[in-house]
Amino acid sequence: MKNFIEEFKKFAIKGNLMDMAIGIIIGTAFNNVVNILVKKVVMPPFSLLTDDVNLHDKKFILREATEKVDEVAIGYGELIEVSIDFLIVALTIFVVIKFFNRFKSKSEDPKNSEVETPKNIQLLSNMERLLEEQNELLRKSQK
Incomplete structure (x- = not known):
């Protein structure tokens, strides 16, 4: 109970x-x-x-x-x-x-400046950007 x-x-x-x-x-x-x-x-x-x-x-x-x-x-x-x-x-x-x-x-949409983007979407967008940068660095180091 x-x-x-x-x-x-x-x-x-x-x-x-x-x-x-x-x-x-x-x-x-x-x-x-x-x-x-x-x-x-x-x-x-x-x-x-x-x-x-x-x-x-x-x-x-x-x-x-x-x-x-x-x-x-x-x-x-x-x-x-x-x-x-x-x-x-x-x-x-x-x-x-x-x-x-x-x-x-x-x-x-993190690129839309008309409306304030919620924090969780901003964090996900930053993580995506960082992963893309990391993948690009890994591709360059393998060449």
Whole structure:
């Protein structure tokens, strides 16, 4: 039990727990933004293209409702809305990750003076340069 508590402390102190919590909170807020974007921005013009039909209510009825039984229907309109929702989320995440990767590749390029290169990349770059110099000296000494 003591080992488990120590392991949990290391996990929480490292920041992983905080990173996860921040990610979940931002993800929840982002989900709300996307829901409003789909329902209030994308779907109204889309409903104009379909003669002002609300896609959310579109369904294929398998069995009509009676006094004794409930209606059985396939709600394909909701599927269309959720698919559009998914596409917007996927596109947005793609654009954000593409932006971060571009910035990351700039920061990892030791020759790029626009962005400060992280220390570990600088050290690796210096090691690579020194190895190249060492190999060049070895080639000259063997001739």
